[in-house]
Amino acid sequence: xxxxxxxxxxxxxxxxxxxxxxxxxxxxxxxxxxxxxxxxxxxxxxxxxxxxxxxxxxxxxxxxxxxxxxxxxxxxxxxxxxxxxxxxxxxxxxxxxxxxxxxxxxxxxxxxxxxxxxxxxxxxxxxxxxxxxxxxxxxxxxxxxxxxxxxxxxxxxxxxxxxxxxxxxxxxxxxxxxxxxxxxxxxxxxxxxxxxxxxxxxxxxxxxxxxxxxxxxxxxxxxxxxxxxxxxxxxxxxxxxxxxxxxxxxxxxxxxxxxxxxxxxxxxxxxxxxxxxxxxxxxxxxxxxxxxxxxxxxxxxxxxxxxxxxxxxxxxxxxxxxxxxxxxxxxxxxxxxxxxxxxxxxxxxxxxxxxxxxxxxxxxxxxxxxxxxxxxxxxxxxxxxxxxxx
Amino acid sequence: xxxxxxxxxxxxxxxxxxxxxxxxxxxxxxxxxxxxxxxxxxxxxxxxxxxxxxxxxxxxxxxxxxxxxxxxxxxxxxxxxxxxxxxxxxxxxxxxxxxxxxxxxxxxxxxxxxxxxxxxxxxxxxxxxxxxxxxxxxxxxxxxxxxxxxxxxxxxxxxxxxxxxxxxxxxxxxxxxxxxxxxxxxxxxxxxxxxxxxxxxxxxxxxxxxxxxxxxxxxxxxxxxxxxxxxxxxxxxxxxxxxxxxxxxxxxxxxxxxxxxxxxxxxxxxxxxxxxxxxxxxxxxxxxxxxxxxxxxxxxxxxxxxxxxxxxxxxxxxxxxxxxxxxxxxxxxxxxxxxxxxxxxxxxxxxxxxxxxxxxxxxxxxxxxxxxxxxxxxxxxxxxxxxxxxxxxxxxxxxxxxxxxxxxxxxxxxxxxxxxxxxxxxxxxxxxxxxxxxxxxxxxxxxxxxxxxxxxxxxxxxxxxxxxxxxxxxxxxxxxxxxxxxxxxxxxxxxxxxxxxxxxxxxxxxxxxxxxxxxxxxxxxxxxxxxxxxxxxxxxxxxxxxx
Numbered sequence: 001x002x003x004x005x006x007x008x009x010x011x012x013x014x015x016x017x018x019x020x021x022x023x024x025x026x027x028x029x030x031x032x033x034x035x036x037x038x039x040x041x042x043x044x045x046x047x048x049x050x051x052x053x054x055x056x057x058x059x060x061x062x063x064x065x066x067x068x069x070x071x072x073x074x075x076x077x078x079x080x081x082x083x084x085x086x087x088x089x090x091x092x093x094x095x096x097x098x099x100x101x102x103x104x105x106x107x108x109x110x111x112x113x114x115x116x117x118x119x120x121x122x123x124x125x126x127x128x129x130x131x132x133x134x135x136x137x138x139x140x141x142x143x144x145x146x147x148x149x150x151x152x153x154x155x156x157x158x159x160x161x162x163x164x165x166x167x168x169x170x171x172x173x174x175x176x177x178x179x180x181x182x183x184x185x186x187x188x189x190x191x192x193x194x195x196x197x198x199x200x201x202x203x204x205x206x207x208x209x210x211x212x213x214x215x216x217x218x219x220x221x222x223x224x225x226x227x228x229x230x231x232x233x234x235x236x237x238x239x240x241x242x243x244x245x246x247x248x249x250x251x252x253x254x255x256x257x258x259x260x261x262x263x264x265x266x267x268x269x270x271x272x273x274x275x276x277x278x279x280x281x282x283x284x285x286x287x288x289x290x291x292x293x294x295x296x297x298x299x300x301x302x303x304x305x306x307x308x309x310x311x312x313x314x315x316x317x318x319x320x321x322x323x324x325x326x327x328x329x330x331x332x333x334x335x336x337x338x339x340x341x342x343x344x345x346x347x348x349x350x351x352x353x354x355x356x357x358x359x360x361x362x363x364x365x366x367x368x369x370x371x372x373x374x375x376x377x378x379x380x381x382x383x384x385x386x387x388x389x390x
Numbered sequence: 391x392x393x394x395x396x397x398x399x400x401x402x403x404x405x406x407x408x409x410x411x412x413x414x415x416x417x418x419x420x421x422x423x424x425x426x427x428x429x430x431x432x433x434x435x436x437x438x439x440x441x442x443x444x445x446x447x448x449x450x451x452x453x454x455x456x457x458x459x460x461x462x463x464x465x466x467x468x469x470x471x472x473x474x475x476x477x478x479x480x481x482x483x484x485x486x487x488x489x490x491x492x493x494x495x496x497x498x499x500x501x502x503x504x505x506x507x508x509x510x511x512x513x514x515x516x517x518x519x520x521x522x523x524x525x526x527x528x529x530x531x532x533x534x535x536x537x538x539x540x541x542x543x544x545x546x547x548x549x550x551x552x553x554x555x556x557x558x559x560x561x562x563x564x565x566x567x568x569x570x571x572x573x574x575x576x577x578x579x580x581x582x583x584x585x586x587x588x589x590x591x592x593x594x595x596x597x598x599x600x601x602x603x604x605x606x607x608x609x610x611x612x613x614x615x616x617x618x619x620x621x622x623x624x625x626x627x628x629x630x631x632x633x634x635x636x637x638x639x640x641x642x643x644x645x646x647x648x649x650x651x652x653x654x655x656x657x658x659x660x661x662x663x664x665x666x667x668x669x670x671x672x673x674x675x676x677x678x679x680x681x682x683x684x685x686x687x688x689x690x691x692x693x694x695x696x697x698x699x700x701x702x703x704x705x706x707x708x709x710x711x712x713x714x715x716x717x718x719x720x721x722x723x724x725x726x727x728x729x730x731x732x733x734x735x736x737x738x739x740x741x742x743x744x745x746x747x748x749x750x751x752x753x754x755x756x757x758x759x760x761x762x763x764x765x766x767x768x769x770x771x772x773x774x775x776x777x778x779x780x781x782x783x784x785x786x787x788x789x790x791x792x793x794x795x796x797x798x799x800x801x802x803x804x805x806x807x808x809x810x811x812x813x814x815x816x817x818x819x820x821x822x823x824x825x826x827x828x829x830x831x832x833x834x835x836x837x838x839x840x841x842x843x844x845x846x847x848x849x850x851x852x853x854x855x856x857x858x859x860x861x862x863x864x865x866x867x868x869x870x871x872x873x874x875x876x877x878x879x880x881x882x883x884x885x886x887x888x889x890x891x892x893x894x895x896x897x898x899x900x901x902x903x904x905x906x907x908x909x910x911x912x913x914x915x916x917x918x919x920x921x922x923x924x925x926x927x928x929x930x931x932x933x934x935x936x937x
């Protein structure tokens with residue numbers, strides 16, 4: 001069986017032979033409970049042929065493809081609805097069971113896959129290695145958490161685990177004749193059955209990079225634009241993960257006319273919304289977070305922003321002000337503008353005011369801009385990454 | 391991958407006997423293999439043919455299939471391939487009663503493969519053997535030509551949906567059907583009188599009478615015609631000459647006439663194109679009979695298993711498995727379920743004698759409901775149906791208002807509710823015509839693109855896309871044409887239609903409140919103006935212009 005590396009090697013040779021690359025890095029997102037999603041990275045490719053385009057020319061705007069259905073009802077009846085945004089469940093609300101500090105699943109899986117992708121990107125797509133990983137001291141951090149379990153003694157009694165243990169013990173002892181009719185008052189309880197959670201030193205990794213991903217999710221961002229931005233951000237994340245040897249923390253911020261932080265990449269990637277656009281809100285939120293949490297001292301901070309270049313604030317005064325503030329502490333700001341094909345070669349608002357403000361030249365080692373078309377393919381996106389991190 | 395045990399094979403053989411009693415027909419020999427899910431993932435990109443040629447796109451699919459499996463593990467019950475003998479693949483872990491049901495399902499598929507006339511082009515071929523020799527040949531070529539073999543496979547696959555399946559099939563069904571040139575008589579009556587001369591009805595009928603009279607005599611019918619219209623002969627010759635549509639499909643045409651492939655060192659490319667073309671032709675009937683094939687297999691596993699004593703004790707288990715496979719979804723289409731119900735419906739209608747003028751002319755609903763001629767010819771009728779239809783004709787012929795009403799079917803619409811930020815599903819139509827159109831729109835229908843011989847001059851390959859109210863997918867045009875240009879060895883032109891969309895401004899788009907839909911606001915269908923476009927591919931650069 002051929003490996004991913006061999007496939008990519010083959011794909012690179014296509015370019016030398018004068019054909020376009022065909023392999024894209026695809027992502028399968030498996031939503032898990034409580035935002036612990038699993039992202040599996042796989043190669044994908046499309047075999048182009050002459051085929052009919054299934055665009056529904058006769059459909060009203062805002063209407064999806066019709067399909068079949070069965071059941072009672074008259075024409076016009078509404079038979080169900082599905083929210084456009086996935087339900088947001090706040091952390092900790094997902095009920096009993098494992099609390100924070102869960103070492104497996106979720107985030108972790110994304111990381112191990114993304115690390116692989118980062119390796120592929122660095123090696124196969126020849127993304128540059130980071131020149132200077134920042135002069136800030138590496139910081140050993142210890143997190144104390146009530147995750148470890150201990151029999152007999154500890155800080156907090158884990159009631160559910162304890163009960164399970166007691167039932168187990170009693171079954172072994174033959175003390176539960178009928179599992180459908182359990183009488184807890186007859187339980188025999190050994191001190192060893194009590195399970196406690198104890199404070200434990202959880203992580204002691206050296207954290208180096210903190211990446212803020214900012215994405216415009218306003219009404220104009222539909223379709224390919226969002227795909228391009230998200231693709232680029234996944235790859236950026238993967239590349240940084242590899243560069244910093246997995247010691248990267250990420251924060252995700254979405255904005256339309258207001259900014260909001262979301263807890264994981266899946267939400268960052270899948271949220272859709274409608275509304276206007278105020279770019280500065282996202283930058284302001286980053287500044288606020290950095291100040292509030294005093295992050296500038298300990299981290300190399302990267303901020304990447306993806307937008308279609310639309311902004312209600314045509315002059316960009318507020319945005320420029322926030323960016324200038326940010327330039328005091330960041331290692332790099334990377335702004336990617338993905339242009340809609342209908343915009344043509346006209347400059348978008350964000351592009352215009354960034355250029356006219358002069359900050360791109362003045363701080364050219366701190367802030368980079370990349371403008372691409374909405375139908376950019378992976379190789380173009382990767383080129384964009386090179387520009388943003390060069 | 392190993393053959394099933396003797397015990398399981400015994401179950402299969404018994405199933406065959408009972409299936410044959412009901413009129414199903416299939417070869418005695420079948421092969422049943424036990425495979426793992428991993429094998430299935432590796433086989434599916436190769437359309438389940440273990441001996442299909444190696445190609446990197448298959449590897450990509452296997453890798454992503456493995457990823458998919460990791461996220462969403464699934465356990466397919468069976469897969470059957472249309473080979474001689476028919477081969478089917480199973481999971482290891484089925485109990486005997488479930489195997490009985492699955493085997494009936496598989497026998498339904500095999501019966502379908504071996505009796506439906508649209509499969510006739512596959513009946514005399516040993517596919518696994520053929521594929522194996524193709525695979526060896528491609529491996530051999532790859533060792534000589536390296537990655538260029540893969541480019542040729544890629545470019546050939548880029549046009550493998552433009553194969554002349556219907557014409558090929560026609561040759562199998564009617565062996566002696568040699569193509570007739572347009573005869574003088576046909577030209578005279580069909581084109582000359584009606585389109586060129588625009589004669590009155592009266593005069594047209596007079597000519598027909600005269601023709602019929604002369605048929606019995608010795609006089610030459612055309613003597614008088616030429617007397618009256620001296621230009622007739624010239625126009626007839628001209629008509630014969632302008633027949634622009636090539637008989638060959640695009641792949642054949644390239645194999646035959648490509649200047650690039652005529653060069654000796656490129657001869658090998660022809661064999662690769664031929665392999666890809668043959669493989670595509672082989673699978674054409676399967677893509678065009680999904681609903682029928684699955685419906686037929688489901689019909690028989692239900693019918694036969696319910697009458698099989700081996701079901702006893704497992705009735706509830708069967709009900710559960712069967713419902714999971716054949717229930718109609720509240721929203722969505724399930725080809726198994728739709729095909730199964732349609733076959734059942736056809737049988738009932740025929741049993742009652744409803745496919746008759748008497749029934750069709752009945753106006754009152756009550757009379758229609760009570761109508762029953764007790765013909766009971768349904769079983770033979772559905773056997774005929776499975777022989778002579780494809781999905782399109784099956785759906786178009788047999789889905790009627792009775793079927794829609796009986797199963798409470800409707801076309802489900804989906805629209806964006808702005809105030810609630812939700813997608814709303816609603817009953818869009820319960821009309822049979824709308825439902826049919828919706829199903830038919832989901833069927834496989836490649837564009838009709840042919841070589842225009844008249845315009846293919848000076849080394850240009852001129853492709854013409856017959857307009858069927860749908861544009862081609864624009865993103866795919868460029869790479870497909872790069873491939874054709876390579877195989878053709880010269881410029882390639884493609885004529886097609888595109889909708890004219892009035893210029894939209896950015897502001898317009900930003901206010902468009904539905905982010906989830908990528909569709910741009912458009913006028914209703916009647917108002918769309920179409921224009922004919924010409925794409926020109928030359929030196930791997932694509933240009934387009936309006937015609």
